[in-house]
Amino acid sequence: xxxxxxxxxxxxxxxxxxxxxxxxxxxxxxxxxxxxxxxxxxxxxxxxxxxxxxxxxxxxxxxxxxxxxxxxxxxxxxxxxxxxxxxxxxxxxxxxxxxxxxxxxxxxxxxxxxxxxxxxxxxxxxxxxxxxxxxxxxxxxxxxxxxxxxxxxxxxxxxxxxxxxxxxxxxxxxxxxxxxxxxxxxxxxxxxxxxxxxxxxxxxxxxxxxxxxxxxxxxxxxxxxxxxxxxxxxxxxxxxxxxxxxxxxxxxxxxxxxxxxxxxxxxxxxxxx
Numbered sequence: 662x663x664x665x666x667x668x669x670x671x672x673x674x675x676x677x678x679x680x681x682x683x684x685x686x687x688x689x690x691x692x693x694x695x696x697x698x699x700x701x702x703x704x705x706x707x708x709x710x711x712x713x714x715x716x717x718x719x720x721x722x723x724x725x726x727x728x729x730x731x732x733x734x735x736x737x738x739x740x741x742x743x744x745x746x747x748x749x750x751x752x753x754x755x756x757x758x759x760x761x762x763x764x765x766x767x768x769x770x771x772x773x774x775x776x777x778x779x780x781x782x783x784x785x786x787x788x789x790x791x792x793x794x795x796x797x798x799x800x801x802x803x804x805x806x807x808x809x810x811x812x813x814x815x816x817x818x819x820x821x822x823x824x825x826x827x828x829x830x831x832x833x834x835x836x837x838x839x840x841x842x843x844x845x846x847x848x849x850x851x852x853x854x855x856x857x858x859x860x861x862x863x864x865x866x867x868x869x870x871x872x873x874x875x876x877x878x879x880x881x882x883x884x885x886x887x888x889x890x891x892x893x894x895x896x897x898x899x900x901x902x903x904x905x906x907x908x909x910x911x912x913x914x915x916x917x918x919x920x921x922x923x924x925x926x927x928x929x930x931x932x933x934x
Contacts, residue, residue: 672798672860675767678791680856681722682714682784683744683760685753686774688729692816692905697732697774699909702916702926705735706903707774712929714772716781719788721770726760740934751870752880754857758866761859769862773853777912778900778922787856790894798861799884799891801828802852805845807899812844816904818851818879820893828891831879849893851881853902861889 686697686707698705707725714723725736728748736743744760757771768791770784783802790800803820811817815833823829831851837844865883874883881891900922901911916922
C-alpha cells in the first residue's frame with residue numbers, strides 16, 4: 662500500500678506474471694505529423710518497432726494500440742496484432758490501459774512507437790526485471806546521456822536515481838548546478854520503454870492529472886507524485902528516437918554506421934511471419 666497525500670493506493674502483487682508488449686501509436690504528432698507511418702527504409706516506423714519487439718527470446722505477444730484507422734490498417738496489412746482504442750488519449754500509458762481491459766495480462770511493457778532503434782535485448786532486460794522483482798510495479802529503462810547538449814534538450818527526458826536505483830525525479834532540463842562533467846555522470850536518460858503492472862496502471866489512469874505531469878508532459882511523473890516507486894533498469898545503449906524531422910537523418914546515420922543496427926534492420930526488413 663502506498664500513501665500519497667490524500668490518496669491511498671492499493672497495489673496487488675502478482676506472483677505469476679503474464680506479460681504482453683503494447684506499442685501505443687497515433688498519427689497526430691505535433692512535432693512530426695504522421696511520424697508513426699513515416700517511411701524508414703521501405704517500412705513504416707511503427708512496423709519497424711513492432712518487428713523488433715517480436716525478436717526477443719521470450720514468447721511475449723506484441724500488440725499495436727491505436728485510434729487511427731490508417732495505423733490499424735497498416736498493422737493489419739503486415740498481419741500484426743492491433744487493438745483499436747479511442748483516438749484521443751493523453752499519453753501512451755492511458756491508451757494501453759484502455760486496451761488492457763479487453764486483455765488478460767498482469768504486466769505490460771509499453772514500447773513507444775518512435776523507438777525505431779530499440780534492441781530486442783533491451784526488451785528482454787525488462788522482461789527479466791519483471792520476473793526477478795515481483796514486488797515492484799513500475800520499471801523504466803534508463804541510460805547514460807550520450808551528448809552534452811542533451812542536458813538542456815527538452816525533447817530528451819532525464820532523471821536522477823537514489824542509491825537503490827529508484828527514480829527520484831524526472832525532468833526535461835537539468836535542475837542541477839554542478840559542472841557539466843558531473844551532470845553527465847549523474848543524469849540518466851529516460852528511454853521510451855517501460856514496464857508496469859495492471860494495478861499500478863489502474864492507479865495512474867483512474868486518478869486525476871497531477872501538477873508536474875501536466876506541466877512537463879511526462880506520464881511517469883504522475884506515479885511519482887502519487888507516491889509510487891519507479892525502478893531504473895540500466896541499458897548501455899543510447900540510440901536516438903524519432904521526435905523531430907532532424908532525428909530521421911540521425912537514425913539513418915546510426916543504421917549505416919552501427920553493425921548491430923545494420924544487422925537488425927536487415928532482419929526486420931526480411932522478417933518472416
